Amino acid sequence: MSTPQTVVYANPELLAAATAARLITRLVDAQAARGRASLVLTGGRTGTAVLEQVRATPARDAVDWTAIDLYWGDERFLPAGDPERNETQARQALLDHVPVPPERVHAMAPPNGEFGDDPDAVAAAYADELARATRPEDHGPVPVFDVCLLGVGEEGHTASVFPSSPAVYETDRTVVAVRNCPKPPPTRISLTLPAIRHSAEVWLMTTGGSKAAAVSMALGGAGEIQLPAAGAIGQRRTLWLLDKQAAAKVPGVFSPPLA
């Protein structure tokens, strides 16, 4: 497992633009090496802003969008097309603007989809889909995602794994239903930390002073039960991508001048 690296940006806009550039380069490198790439998307303002920046840059066309598999780290259990679904927001931000084949966009099913309104059934189906997508070299129940994008909540959640929740104690399943979420909507589908940790690289991205305490605790050695984001670690790389406000309580980190 990798040791977290921290990169601080002067403001959220620079974080989103620079992370979009970093992501494009990472995907291009993965495709150059293996002819394909896999990416786990996240909901939330920061994750969506990064996708919007990917869409906006000409460099996006360096990625072969027909040779990428897209997954989600979590999904709000809302009907297809609901504006609050992470899938809806990702499609509007980027996916509707690049030629990813529909069969390579692996959305978590909605309650009005083929697996019905039982979130446990939807979670199990997504776990099966991930298992089917694995190759022998993945050596596990989910693919080794090239990059797993994640946000961070004020109290330290990531994906939809919340502090001291049943999901954070999950050691076997790769995808679970989450109920009674402190962050609406109350019902979600989420990768578990063991699934997230199967990624080659995990990028946690967050901004704003309200996240500073959680970021400081996560990077200061907090345990994953109380601070699930602390357990989001990549096999080869773990990046914390922060603006100055979110990094304000992280000691000794290089911080650029305010742009």
Ligand SMILES: O=C(O)[C@H](O)[C@@H](O)[C@H](O)[C@H](O)COP(=O)(O)O
């Ligand atoms: O469905 C969601 O809401 C996300 O998956 C969630 O994990 C989000 O990334 C964090 O809550 C941070 O959200 P912000 O970036 O908007 O602060």
